[in-house]
Amino acid sequence: MTYSVVGKSIKRVDAVAKVTGRAKYADDFFERDTLVGKILRSPYAHAVIKNIDVSKAKALPGVEAVLTYKDVPQTKFATAGHPYSLDPKHRDKEDRSILTNKARFVGDAIAAVVATDELIAEEALKLIEVEYEVLEPLLTPEDAMKEGAPQIHEGCERNILASNGNEYGDLEAAFQEADHIFEGEYETSIVQHCHLENQVAQAYVDTDGRIVIITSTQIPHICRRVVGQALGIPWGKVRIIKPYVGGGFGNKQEVTIEPLTAAMTLAVGGRPVKLELSREEVMIDTRTRHAFKFKIKTGLTKDGKLLGIHIKTISNTGAYASHGHSIAMSASSKFRPLYPVKGFKYEPLTVYTNLPAAGAMRGYGAPQIFYAFECHLDDVARKLNMDPIELRKKNFVEVGFVEPVSKNKVLSCGIRECVEKGKELIKWEEKKARYVNQTGTKRRGLGMACFSYASGTHPVSLEIAGARIVLNQDGSVQLQIGATEIGQGSDTVFAQMVAEVLGIPMDMVHVISTQDTDITPFDTGAYASRQSYVTGMAVKKAALEVKEKILDFVWGMTDIPAHMLDIRDANIIYKHSGEIVMPLEKAAMQTYYDTVFAKPITSDTTNNARINAYSFGVTFAEVEVDIKTGKIQVLEIFNVHDSGQILNHQLAEGQVHGGVSMGIGYALSEQMLFDEKTGKPLNNNLLDYKLPTIMDTPDIGVAFVETFDPTSSFGHKSLGEPPAISPAPAIRNAVLDATGVEFNRLPMNPQRVFEKFKEVGLI
């Protein structure tokens, strides 16, 4: 397909705003009388509050309110940012209240203070006296599931939150038919999103008596609902405003601080209260990525055809449910389309522990499952003495495949081309030959790993999106969407879509970047790599509706039938000849000022996207392993993506850069550490938590295989999360290639690599 604006590397619509510092984030809003909120956190991983005395804190001058669980509704609510479901069984687990009377991890919110300034608030926290009955902390799923272990949440048997698996075909028959059966165990670690902007919210009661919250969220409309539920008030009494957001990566697809911020303003008569988490707080009391432990069993024919896959996993969801049940289940949904087999079975267990709650994070289970499975495939290839690429090529999905569980159909698939392109880019054959039989201290190796991913959540969740377009007198338009720009560039691609459909230049599309639940069309927000796919349909629909209205109006003005007309370069033209009929501005003016037919043109559109599209891709990595120090250096890394048509190459590359960087950290250095006895966090700060720096990051190569997905408004598919999925297994497989050592646990940091090399006798 050839488009005029879509597909071009258009500069971000918010580029200037962001580099000049003009873009306003949640912390940039303030009122003269804004108060400061602070949270008192539990020092124990598991403890019941026996007594809490806030009298001294309340007496401190400048303290406006002190809140404990006694002062806030004890309604249990769920924090995960999923669309609400009318089916109670389909809802997220309601397992927390705004403030708790039982601490479930070190850092759990026990009390809160509202004061005139930060120092007074900090001082007041110290004056709150809490008497705890300390319980046994359960820090691993295994401990938590032990018979007789205390229940972290009352009534939750063996602390198992969920165990919803899925399967298709006949696994036993597949294994029977197999020439080879392989088994492997793999383990991922708890990591953090590390978005630049910490969680921050400001709440006040507005002139209509409603609660307004300005917050850094991916999901304003869901946030509205959850705050309403948490406070037990009608949802219409809550208004969420989302300004620019400095990254979320799933951590802001969760309603973490807003209910408490709302409770704080209610406690001070509606005055504005700001609650801003420190980095240390963000790293324990927002969400982490679930650590998974996998047991994989596969059956293959002797020429490498996968027949059966059996995956068992235990996921550590920490102290609260959050997205836990959903992520464990969802991992397989992302995975299933890549390698169709005769028999598939997935058995996840999601288990509560007394660690910080895990939740949504870029990839939503896929980085875990693909790490495990793509490692496993390389291990299998070695055992079969096959080229790992050839092994995968024997098993890749083909167009036309209907994924048996979701019934989603693969209508475009460029995975084979992605692999070919990646091979070329990294010079696979040449280097493979060169690196045979290395024996020195520094050994190089090549690895690759593939992934598949969905575009949105259909058919699991509702995929509804809205867009509103208003045509101005000068022919320019405002575009309002409920979908949220959180740094990924969605505002820019939506503007491109509108410019494309309406035949106007980009500077005539004014995107209202702020979402405001009072006025913004309903959309569940930024997650599941859904926006350009799902919201894109609503945006296109709205733009088509505006275009139709414009051309019909011109028909009325000119007697030229609408079907003969088109819009190009902000002119109404004859479709057959390109001849200009009139400037768009002239028609737009008439829609406002015709004394008889004036009717300003708008469209206020909703689309329920009951369809999905799979994107695919591969990482190729070249590493150099220092055998003596255990240090792994990524020399080259290429991500090749089939995300359908690329809407904006520059932005798409940016997405891939970020995702690969995240994948490198996941592979080599990142891990949240806790004291093994007490559960105290050991590295909840950016000094001790080892995020890769630019010095650790090679040039990241990016390429695209542009298939055209017919389900999509412009042939595109998901790209937000996919880049983060396959780097870790590709790097691990490159290390395997370089050293012959199987690393089945993340991260592969020098200490762990060094220990492993000693264990296997390499040093």
Added chain:
Amino acid sequence: MTYSVVGKSIKRVDAVAKVTGRAKYADDFFERDTLVGKILRSPYAHAVIKNIDVSKAKALPGVEAVLTYKDVPQTKFATAGHPYSLDPKHRDKEDRSILTNKARFVGDAIAAVVATDELIAEEALKLIEVEYEVLEPLLTPEDAMKEGAPQIHEGCERNILASNGNEYGDLEAAFQEADHIFEGEYETSIVQHCHLENQVAQAYVDTDGRIVIITSTQIPHICRRVVGQALGIPWGKVRIIKPYVGGGFGNKQEVTIEPLTAAMTLAVGGRPVKLELSREEVMIDTRTRHAFKFKIKTGLTKDGKLLGIHIKTISNTGAYASHGHSIAMSASSKFRPLYPVKGFKYEPLTVYTNLPAAGAMRGYGAPQIFYAFECHLDDVARKLNMDPIELRKKNFVEVGFVEPVSKNKVLSCGIRECVEKGKELIKWEEKKARYVNQTGTKRRGLGMACFSYASGTHPVSLEIAGARIVLNQDGSVQLQIGATEIGQGSDTVFAQMVAEVLGIPMDMVHVISTQDTDITPFDTGAYASRQSYVTGMAVKKAALEVKEKILDFVWGMTDIPAHMLDIRDANIIYKHSGEIVMPLEKAAMQTYYDTVFAKPITSDTTNNARINAYSFGVTFAEVEVDIKTGKIQVLEIFNVHDSGQILNHQLAEGQVHGGVSMGIGYALSEQMLFDEKTGKPLNNNLLDYKLPTIMDTPDIGVAFVETFDPTSSFGHKSLGEPPAISPAPAIRNAVLDATGVEFNRLPMNPQRVFEKFKEVGLI
């Protein structure tokens, strides 16, 4: 008609916001780096700028920019807040630029400073050196029209801005047929609106490169257009935000400070700049009410039937055109429906002078023309020795009359009932009898005067209005309108309309009070007493559309046909029995979360109201005149209005109280004074300008005659401006009744009354 919510004295939706100080006005918005703008004003009424040196001002530390006419576009634009017209002849006069190189009144804006604080800005103004060539100031229309007088605006012959009259029937024949011909001359003064909140605006360039202006305006969408025109940029590049407004009365139906504020922010790279006028500035450099001089000639039959009316008027529009041509013309449009005659002729002249520009003010010409004509009618009644009420009753319009010029048809008219009710309230007969033959120092008298008024501007201007409603999950709604709440209570009555149509309580209607041209449905704003009438149609239309969508959705959910359903008390009910089918909330939830049919319900509606309705009313006043001091005291005053169905009695009474108070000031004390030689303002402050205080104001009696106007969405008609029209002539006629002296010039302040009494020999 019986309504559930409409017609009730519902508390203002912004009542709590305003009394608690939570309502944000334009001055309440600020940024950390907001700069201050100040204006240098001409000390001469008429002068050409020969030279202007800003170098010293620019050199002052803290001064960020200094602007003169050389630094801003010299595009001429019109400031009047009328809907734009595609017909150039129908547009307002484009006669000013943002800063001028020729001063046309004392106070004309010559230069502007942007500085880091107010004191520096003031200091910088003093450092600007201007060399003027002083011209002869033309301070009266007579001087301005003299042969050889200098042209205030180049190319404007005899300084006459416009002379567009109207007529119907055969005036000559009517006068021929008449038994009596009467003539009279009447004169009104220049007065000020005196809204509580001065003009204030803040402008900055937003992250999209567009100019945003937060301003105290009645007309955000028109303001957007005028700023675009003044700066010569596409209108879509301007965004106007209108928060709560502290009164306008027509003075903010004018784009006075916004273009300069926009130019200021552009001069400092888009940083926010606030321009706030002082009261002294507001009183000279915003707008005043036009002073009119009338010559009236009437022909009547001997039993008092009016046959012909000939009105000539000269209106003093001051230095710039503003609404001048329109107000002079419009005065007769308001007047014509009240007394149909065989021949009518209206000849207005609107003349530029070197005084502050006059513009729109509550009543828009009607207070002037009705003052003149209702005085004249009482003078005629005395000459015919008729009761002035009887004289009017012989001449009042009847239902069915089609006003010959506008073709608007009178479909409801309660003027006769208004008069009867007023007579009763003031005890006309009883007091008339009592006050016969007074001779003392203090003499009492009764007077009355009538008026008619339109609802909006059809057919002169486009009457387009938009409303958007969004249904929330809890069944509550947001209502967005382009029409502006400026204190008159429109948000409340619109909410009532929505509650009425949707069958929900008031607290489930959330009105978005702020207008924002980026997102607010298009509506030209608050003026011409149009909002409840014109915008009310759009609001009702939007609510009906939402209701229809809800009932259709429930039809889908339940198989109960929509025509059997209704909504009452936020429940879906069977229309025939009232039995509850389901709570509205249940249906609303389903519109959001049905996995197949979800489609949040909204309506985004425009209505072009090509219809009008006349409201009518009367003032009855009782005065006591102190013959020795010339002091007139209003003892009792009653306004009785036919504004059709009253939407909210409490708010309606508030409107009448305000209007009558304004009318009393107009009658007795208010007048802007200028030095007769230089044109310097003498009383542009609230100490020397004599606004009536509460001590000057009697209890104001209010009554309504509730006709039902079928053109209107709820039977209502205009009420915003009408209360200010008839008090002045009623008081004047009461003074005439008390003293036998005809006061034909406003105001009747003690000095003027004293002089007149001396002149006629009373003292």
